Amino acid sequence: MKRTISFTVNGDSVQVDVYPHWTLLRVLRDELELTGAKQGCGEGECGACTVLVNGDSVNSCIYPILEVEGKEILTIEGLLGQENQLHPIQQAFLDKAGVQCGFCTPGMIMSAKALLDRSPHPTEDEIRHAIAGNMCRCTGYVQIVESVQHAAKIMAKED
Ligand code: FES
Ligand code: FES
Structure with missing residues (x-):
């Protein structure tokens, strides 16, 4: 029922x-x-x-x-802002080629969001730990880590 x-x-x-x-x-x-x-x-x-x-x-x-x-x-x-403006994390994934086929991307970005909300300036180890449960078959993860680092920089400037 x-x-x-x-x-x-x-x-x-x-x-x-x-x-x-x-x-x-x-x-x-x-x-x-x-x-x-x-x-x-x-x-x-x-x-x-x-x-x-x-x-x-x-x-x-x-x-x-x-x-x-x-x-x-x-x-x-x-995550989209007014008039469908991309969230800084979404923009960072585009800027740093963190997206290839895109299947893992929504999950990656949400894991990154949870991380950056609690730790705005994460180390590489913290980023890799935060996305450890997100599998990507395309990127080899390097571009994804760089995307999250870039997102942290963009968000720090916007504060
Ligand atoms: S679809 Fe949920 S963890 Fe794979
Ligand atoms: S971009 Fe294809 S699985 Fe991650």
Whole structure:
């Protein structure tokens, strides 16, 4: 039997009728049409589905939807500014070629966002640790680390 749960997504309050076995990723993609978070492994291994729940990065493919009640969800769609201006982290990934096929990119960027929110000037080790759960088959990670370093510089200038 379905239940109604309430939470916020990218600042908007939503109510969704859900089956208890659904995951957060399923609700985001299929009920709310927020398809930025990707379904990769579906088992909590690849990070393609990463979103923030109350500021912490989580694998939404294994996050039970009933645990979302009353929480704040941030997805890649929520990073866009006014008039669809890219977030500095998104711009940095473009500037430093941190995007190739793009499948891992929304998850990478959300993991980077969680890191930079708690540690605005991370070391390379901290960056690599923060994205350790995000798999990329294209870049070899060097450009992604450089993208996060570049994002930190852009965001420091904007403060
Ligand atoms: S799709 Fe969620 S961790 Fe791979
Ligand atoms: S850019 Fe293709 S998987 Fe990362």
